[in-house]
Amino acid sequence: MHRLRLSSCLPLLRALGVVALLASPVSRAQDAPLPAPISEALQRAGMPPSALSLLVWPVDTPTPRLAHLATTPRPFASVMKLFTTGAGLLTLGPAWTWSTDTALGGPLSPDGVLNGSLYIKGQGDPALLQEHVSLMVNRWRAAGLREIRGDIVFDRQWLAVPAHDPAAFDGRPLRPYNAGPDALLVNHQSVVLRFVPDASRPGQIRVAMDPPLDGVELHTQLTIKAEASCGDWREAMDLRMAPIKGWHKEGLSRWSIQLRGPYPLSCGEKDWPVLWQGDGPGDLAARLLQAAWRQAGGTLKGQIRDGAWPENAAVWQRWTSPPLGSIVRDINKFSNNVMARQLFLTQATAPLPTGTDSTSTPSPATLDAARTRVSAVVRQATTRAANHTPCDGEALVLDNGSGLSRMERTSAMCLGEWLQVLWRSPVMPELMASLPITSVDGTTKRWQGAAGYAHIKTGSLDGVSALGGYVDGQSGRRQVVVAVVQYPRNEAIRPVMEAILNWARQDLPN
Incomplete structure (x- = not known):
């Protein structure tokens, strides 16, 4: 198995200008009482303070402004992509292509x-x-x-x-976020069912598959609801994929997609992305x-x-693919799991730049090699003087690099240190441009916390909601903000997260 020694990353990080930051010691943050706006938001959501880990840390100070249970390892869902994309930008470079x-x-x-x-x-x-x-x-x-x-x-x-089982994580094998990695991944392993009002037959809906696939038949039986509101229209549909006996062209088997159920006319034109099943990873x-x-x-x-x-x-x-800087933007803005998995595995085989003592390129790519490589880069970058290693041991556990995992976890302090390193690195502009801006775009387009002043990656799993990124304070100082709530009932968690962002934004003295 390919293993990357921590020392092998040091020349790279020095060349990138990151180690200068790491030379000065940092005090371990002490847990502080939660500010009233955050504490009150937790109370309204019915969650105890122990469910929250939080770190707010100005990028120009050696210690955090606020830390609460910041060293407790917790699952961070899709926010874990910040380790995958940040390490990729640092080691491969924004111009890397496949x-x-x-x-x-x-x-x-x-x-x-x-x-x-x-x-x-x-x-x-x-x-x-x-x-x-x-x-x-x-x-x-x-x-x-x-x-x-x-x-x-x-x-x-x-x-x-x-072998990847798309149903293994949550029993929803047709959801595109459950796509697995592939050496020849095409179209993210997904198709789109497109619902379009029929211009030739008022009151009717046409359904088409994009892209059309050889050997695949689409059968629809929709009940048009003229008066119903749109709502969660997909939940009322029955969608199934199944093989059909016999063979099509070029050795491809025949498959059918069957779609039945009510469709409210008020929905108008809609798209339904679907993870293709077929005959294995190379079928699409x-x-x-x-x-x-x-x-x-x-x-x-x-x-x-x-x-x-x-x-x-x-x-x-x-x-040749678009450059990594562009791909990282797609991964973080829209939280694309399979793209993150591909980048994670790429780091298992890609050589480190000249100046390190590890340039081997093992093939094929394995998860163990990817976990070793990315973890080593993060831990070396966040290790400070006096053996302060905020990402050691259970503080950073990587699985597939996307956050769609029951195993991946980190601490707010580890992620906060990593974001501080990235802020001072040459790839800071590419990383910042990849993060959703609250109330503007990506996965935080509908968020109102620190609206327009926060570049934030979000993530959620059952019982977990998290965020990590940067907030511009009213003082003009930029701050690293990391937060995660781990609680069985967290459906009403967004007001808590927005309260955290607003508090970080309001950094002027009273």
């Missing part, structure tokens, strides 16, 4: 016939979408390829993780690729299957 390579398994004739198979090597691109697949095959056609007389072979060996990629290849005018004589990249094969075409 490649999806293509090789020819035989001679390509002048008339565009490939006498052999076409090989595609997936290397973890988190942002390979349906439109990118179309552009990719159009480039094949522009380079002279017209007919593939062998197979299309997916090499997905970059990744070695246990195969169906999308075949549809795009046929639409581009290409033909395939063989089938689409998994296999190995030929030894010593030259790269014929290469698709």
Whole structure:
């Protein structure tokens, strides 16, 4: 197993200008009484102060302004993505990109016939979408390829993780947030069911699947409700996916999506993202690729299957992802779990920059290697003088890097120290730009706490609500704010979180 020594990160962090911050000691924060606005918000929500861990820490002071149970490890849900994305930006750099390579398994004739198979090597691109697949095959056609007389072979060996069960976490296998990682992840493993009022038949609704998938039939039986309010319209629907006996083209099995239930006309046009099931992780990629290849005018004589990249094969075409700085924005603004998983695993195999003593690139990527790498980077960065290690042991436990886990947890102090490190690092602008702005965009668009003055990542699981990020105080000072409430009944938690943000914002002396 690949293991990264903590000392191997030190040259990198020194080169990034982070270690200068770490040289000065910091006093361990003492728990203080909660300010009245926060305490009263907890009382209204029916939650005891012991359910809350809280840290408010100006970026220009050596000690926190407020700490409450800040060293208690707790689950932080999607806020754990700040470790994955921050470590990725520090070690890989904002300009890092992923490649999806293509090789020819035989001679390509002048008339565009490939006498052999076409090989595609997936290397973890988190942002390979349906439109990118179309552009990719159009480039094949522009380079002279017209007919593939062998197979299309997916090499997905970059990744070695246990088989993913999308129902394992919460029993909701059709929810896109439950998608698992894949070396050749396409369209986040999801499709969208689009409900559109029928212009030719007033009072009726059309349903289409985007993108259309080869071998997949969509059957709908909607009961139109003319007077009903929209509400939570999806909960009243019955959505099922099931295989159909027989085979479709290119070795693809046949599947059906069945949708039944009431649809209120007041909903108008709606989208329903759905995690595709099919025949395993590569199934959606195969169906999308075949549809795009046929639409581009290409033909395939063989089938689409998994296999190995030929030894010593030259790269014929290469698709390059957007830079990491852009991808981190998508991960944090919209809390994309599978993209976070892809980035987490990428850090298991990507070499550290020149100047460290660990540049090996083990393949395939494993969860153990990713946990070791990211934990080591965070712990080295947050270790201060006098052996003060706020992220040691149970204070930082990583699982899959997305926060969608019963195992991942941290303390408010560990996360607060990490956000202080990132604030003083060269990648601060990219990280800040990736965080949702309260009342403006992303997952905090409807939040009113410190409206427009807080860059905050939020997260929630059953019994857990958390936030972490930065708030601009009225004094002009920026502050790290970390909070988590762990309590069985936390449906009314947002007023507590907004009270915390408002209190952090109001930092002028009385």
